[in-house]
Amino acid sequence: MERIMRTIQVDGKTYTYPDGTAYQDIAADFQSGCPNDIVLVSRDGKLCELHKKLDRDCKLDMITTAQRPGMQTYQRSVIFLMLKAFYDVAGRDQVQRLTVDHSVSRALFIRVRGSVPLTEELLSRVETRMREMVDAALPLQKQSVSTDDAVRLFREMGMHDKAQLLGFRVSSRVNLYTLDGFTDYFYGYMVPNTRYLRCFALQLFGDGFVLRLPDRNDPRKLGAFVPPMKVFQALRDATARAEVLGVSNVGEMNAVISSGGATQMILSQEALMEKQIGDIAQTIASRKDIRFVMIAGPSSSGKTTFSHRLSTQLIACGLRPHPIATDNYFKNREDTPLDANGQYDFECLGAMDVEKFNQDMTDLLAGKTVEIPHFNFKKGIREYCGDFLTMGPQDILVIEGIHCLNDELSYALPRESKYRIYISCLTSLNIDDHNYIPTTDARLLRRIQRDARTRGTSAQATLRMWPSVRSGEESNIFPHQDSADVIFNSALVYEIALLKTYVEPLLFGVPKDSPEYTEAKRLLKFLDYFLPLPADDVPKTSLMREFIGGGCYQV
Numbered sequence: 001m002e003r004i005m006r007t008i009q010v011d012g013k014t015y016t017y018p019d020g021t022a023y024q025d026i027a028a029d030f031q032s033g034c035p036n037d038i039v040l041v042s043r044d045g046k047l048c049e050l051h052k053k054l055d056r057d058c059k060l061d062m063i064t065t066a067q068r069p070g071m072q073t074y075q076r077s078v079i080f081l082m083l084k085a086f087y088d089v090a091g092r093d094q095v096q097r098l099t100v101d102h103s104v105s106r107a108l109f110i111r112v113r114g115s116v117p118l119t120e121e122l123l124s125r126v127e128t129r130m131r132e133m134v135d136a137a138l139p140l141q142k143q144s145v146s147t148d149d150a151v152r153l154f155r156e157m158g159m160h161d162k163a164q165l166l167g168f169r170v171s172s173r174v175n176l177y178t179l180d181g182f183t184d185y186f187y188g189y190m191v192p193n194t195r196y197l198r199c200f201a202l203q204l205f206g207d208g209f210v211l212r213l214p215d216r217n218d219p220r221k222l223g224a225f226v227p228p229m230k231v232f233q234a235l236r237d238a239t240a241r242a243e244v245l246g247v248s249n250v251g252e253m254n255a256v257i258s259s260g261g262a263t264q265m266i267l268s269q270e271a272l273m274e275k276q277i278g279d280i281a282q283t284i285a286s287r288k289d290i291r292f293v294m295i296a297g298p299s300s301s302g303k304t305t306f307s308h309r310l311s312t313q314l315i316a317c318g319l320r321p322h323p324i325a326t327d328n329y330f331k332n333r334e335d336t337p338l339d340a341n342g343q344y345d346f347e348c349l350g351a352m353d354v355e356k357f358n359q360d361m362t363d364l365l366a367g368k369t370v371e372i373p374h375f376n377f378k379k380g381i382r383e384y385c386g387d388f389l390t391m392g393p394q395d396i397l398v399i400e401g402i403h404c405l406n407d408e409l410s411y412a413l414p415r416e417s418k419y420r421i422y423i424s425c426l427t428s429l430n431i432d433d434h435n436y437i438p439t440t441d442a443r444l445l446r447r448i449q450r451d452a453r454t455r456g457t458s459a460q461a462t463l464r465m466w467p468s469v470r471s472g473e474e475s476n477i478f479p480h481q482d483s484a485d486v487i488f489n490s491a492l493v494y495e496i497a498l499l500k501t502y503v504e505p506l507l508f509g510v511p512k513d514s515p516e517y518t519e520a521k522r523l524l525k526f527l528d529y530f531l532p533l534p535a536d537d538v539p540k541t542s543l544m545r546e547f548i549g550g551g552c553y554q555v
Helices: 023-033 068-090 120-136 147-156 160-166 229-245 250-258 262-286 303-316 354-365 439-455 459-476 478-483 495-508 517-527
Strands: 005-010 013-018 038-043 046-049 058-064 095-103 107-114 141-146 173-179 182-184 201-205 208-212 292-296 320-325 374-376 381-383 395-400 418-424 430-432 486-489
Touching: 023 038, 023 058, 038 068, 058 068, 068 095, 068 107, 068 120, 068 173, 068 182, 068 208, 068 517, 095 229, 095 430, 107 201, 120 201, 141 147, 147 160, 147 173, 160 250, 160 430, 229 262, 229 418, 229 478, 229 486, 250 262, 250 430, 262 303, 262 418, 262 486, 292 303, 303 320, 303 395, 303 418, 418 478, 439 459, 439 495, 439 517, 459 478, 459 495, 459 517, 495 517
Parallel strands: 005 058, 292 395, 292 418, 320 395, 418 486
Antiparallel strands: 005 013, 038 046, 038 058, 095 107, 107 208, 141 173, 173 182, 201 208, 374 381
């Protein structure tokens, strides 16, 4: 019987392979032309794991660890490897829970609960076991089982977080992975065997340890581990609060929503955030030398609503706050520097008229009257519209902008006159113990909804520009985050359940033949874990109103 041959296209060239050839074997033929490991293929725009087999004529793109889906696949797989090795070395009966909490400086922070003492010697043995399995090229076997069977399995294994999560799944089947007899559930694709997982390290850190990961720019090397300690502590505090409230993962939150406890969850979260803002205002008011509150944070952190709410609290403390956006000190469009692609670079400090900003701020500090500019974004010029300001003893400026933590922006202002706030959406919620939620995902969902509501921007357009936004944050915001006087965490544990109803229709509108569809599909699968939460009980002052609308602030 003649074997069926299939035609594939790779980089515009045509090749033929026998029907049933594993994508792993096809990828091996193209690996020499790729500087990084191929861990997935994209078949006609749809991601496929390498264990799958060719069954049609198609166009194939090789996905490496230098691409976001490839690196995500690597991270999930190396977490699986670490879990298996840890249980092998420490003993399953000695480990009550092993929780992958969140990312920190090219690494993942992991906590161990149980009777096993966490030591350098233990981690060294775990890492050695991991490398033994890498050398053995053990398969990560995938199987589809009924959801009910998966729930029973995880209950028997003591993984109650996964059993609870899958108990809310509508789908009748679920994919599980098994590595050398250890079965687990993961959100997303995996590599075919352990030999792909060569770059990692374990290191004691805080009250747990970190699993260090490859550098995103050079996936064959470990990323530098320089943890921002203030941000890390803010994440640890948020995780501790979520555990006390019983909403540390999606399964627990779904249980709260389904049992009618959503209103209390929302109100307690909002009360906690209001108290934190009030505490910051009290600190500022108690220090008479502070005249400038400098607020910075990455995209969709809720900076605008936070500045309004902080101003309200400052008024309650007897101060007169005046909001100033550093965007009003943009250079005129014709003087704006260009980036490497010849486009205006609005993210860099060079786009700001730093000299004018410092002159105005020092004049205000000296008691002079200053006319505050307003930038006309349509015309691309700075304009003056009679907005005069003179600072008295009770006046304080609340300044917001991406460079506000960078001392080069406010070089002329005395250090003691500035109070610097870093705000970010540092979500503490996990899908389950072994599947963490990147903080960038929460911000991206916020951005998709806000762009659609306020600018008429499609989800596809937001997804397309998100890598550029992230690049600007890496260059201009994150290097200064730990220089802040205080870290404000703008994440609300219920927000993804709230955003689900708004964002899902927008993501379904992303064309299947577009480059952004892969990310849209990933986010849709992610949102599928959450029960929807209506906005009825979300207060008008809530930071979430900046994104979904219906708030009392003009943002």
